[in-house]
Amino acid sequence: MAKPADTRTAGRKPVAKATRSAAETDKIRAALAARRDELRAEYDQTLSEITELQRDRLTDSAGDDQADTGTKTFEREQEISLANSIRERIAQVERALERLDEGGYGWCERCGDPIPVERLAAFPSATLCVKCKQLEERR
Numbered sequence: 001m002a003k004p005a006d007t008r009t010a011g012r013k014p015v016a017k018a019t020r021s022a023a024e025t026d027k028i029r030a031a032l033a034a035r036r037d038e039l040r041a042e043y044d045q046t047l048s049e050i051t052e053l054q055r056d057r058l059t060d061s062a063g064d065d066q067a068d069t070g071t072k073t074f075e076r077e078q079e080i081s082l083a084n085s086i087r088e089r090i091a092q093v094e095r096a097l098e099r100l101d102e103g104g105y106g107w108c109e110r111c112g113d114p115i116p117v118e119r120l121a122a123f124p125s126a127t128l129c130v131k132c133k134q135l136e137e138r139r
């Protein structure tokens with residue numbers, strides 16, 4: 001993915017564990033909170049789909065053969081595992097918000113650089129900056 005490289009500002013590397021400005025912390029918090037709300041909406045949606053599937057199974061199973069029943073059970077299991085993974089992601093975002101308040105969130109574990117807000121919003125559990133992540137994957 002080509003991204004405009006505005007991170008290399010004239011060779012001045014930020015000092016490891018630099019402080020992040022309050023404005024930036026607010027931005028991260030807002031991004032994480034938005035992500036959490038999004039995930040919660042997704043979770044509610046998935047739950048209501050599970051309820052619907054379950055209702056279909058109960059009301060509309062008279063003419064079902066075994067294959068239909070199997071499909072519905074499979075669909076329901078899929079929905080449930082989806083719901084569980086969304087719930088896990090919500091928990092990750094909530095943990096991230098807690099760590100953010102403690103000041104221990106959003107720093108690359110390898111180089112100590114701040115991880116960009118956009119990356120944290122997309123991957124709340126990210127512990128490496130993009131550069132280090134790519135190095136890691138190349139090994």
Ligand SMILES: [Zn+2]
Nearest residue numbers: 108111129132
């Ligand atoms: Zn890094």
